[in-house]
Amino acid sequence: MKIENLRKSYGDQVVFDGFDLEITEREILCVLGPSGVGKTTLLKILSGLTPYEGRLDGIPERVGYIFQEPRLIPNLTVKENLAFTGGEAQKIEKMLEEIGLSAHAEKRPKMLSGGEKQRVAIARAFLSDSPLLLMDEPFSALDTALKMRLTDLFLRIWEKEKRTAVFVTHDLGEALAVGHRIVVLKKGSIALDIRADEENAKEKLLECLVTE
């Protein structure tokens, strides 16, 4: 999947001006960077939510998206929420088992805790038949213990399905724990592109993040 010569601005504010990025299939690409650098805009472009100029190659029309908030339909049960975005009945049952929420299938979102709601959101993304998953700081609103549990859950499901994922975060630890490859965005372009298992990856990322 390729992004070529991407240009995007909001009024006078230029977010991307000739941005290029290649996304390798079946790996998790973490996009790291400070707030306002265009991480969410990049996901919105990839998901077709916002117009842009440039060329996107191989990006599927339909994507799985995990937002910062669970975004569950309040009047639908957990099961109905999963079916709403296109999950098949059999796969939903299996996925509910996988995320440990089978007993909550008939409950409405207001009966669930924050962590449980976000588990449903993860399940919803994996239930979409798209080969591309987009994740916009999905665990940032959760406490550390819950964040770790959900990261584990995500990686466990990902291991089985191995879908291409773009994971946006501003948390270096999270990026290193989840990503196979990490890119740092600065002023609308890539300041660093590194493999997570590369030697001294953490130090290089830190240096890149702290220097202007």
Added chain:
Amino acid sequence: MKKGEKYLKKILFTLGAFGVLLLIWQIAFFCVGNPLVLPSPWECFGEFFVLLSKARFWENFFATFLRAVSAFVLSAVLGLGFALISYLLPSFRAFLTPIAAFLRALPTVAVILVILVFLSPASAPVAVASLALVPALYSSALAAFFSVDEELIELCRVYRVPVKKRVFSLYLPAATPYLIREGTAGLSFSLKLAVSAEVLASTFQSIGGMMQEAKLYLEISSLFALTVAVVLVGFLLEGVGAILARRVERRVK
């Protein structure tokens, strides 16, 4: 303040307000001094209970109520349908906005008189009430659709959720509490409009027709008693609607 105390206070205020109204009525009755012009409240309430015991009242009442309900159902279907299309198609909305504004501005009595030229006295009240209700229900339904959470709409766009599924699982449930609240107020309004049209059309078998008859025979206490009956049904409808809306709201939010 405890919930019980709050309700008690509300009931006391309501009773107080009705008490004041009755007092004003009684004072006006003493001032006018002519029961053919203004009967006493007690005479009217007595007449009201006499009316309740008459089969003819109930026949006429149900005929009027049926007209009001028919007008309401017709208006709800049209208002909701147009609102949904307007929400999904901005160009249709732009086309419909001035028409809705025009219909809202139409004087009801003028509409009744014009419609009576074309329709029978039995069907004219339905048409009159519908004409006034469609723009009102259209506007509230449209406002309800626009109040749906922007983030959930974004979710639908990302996951390419089909329009039919969005309408039935997201838009309609989110809009239902508003629609019930507006709808029951609309039903009560529809009843008033239907009665007004019946009076002008002298509709056979109707509360409006009975009111016209009472006026002709100078049965003023009966006229007031019929008015009290319409007001009470209006209150009842709005009360039931508010309770229903609160219940649905708790379920969908």
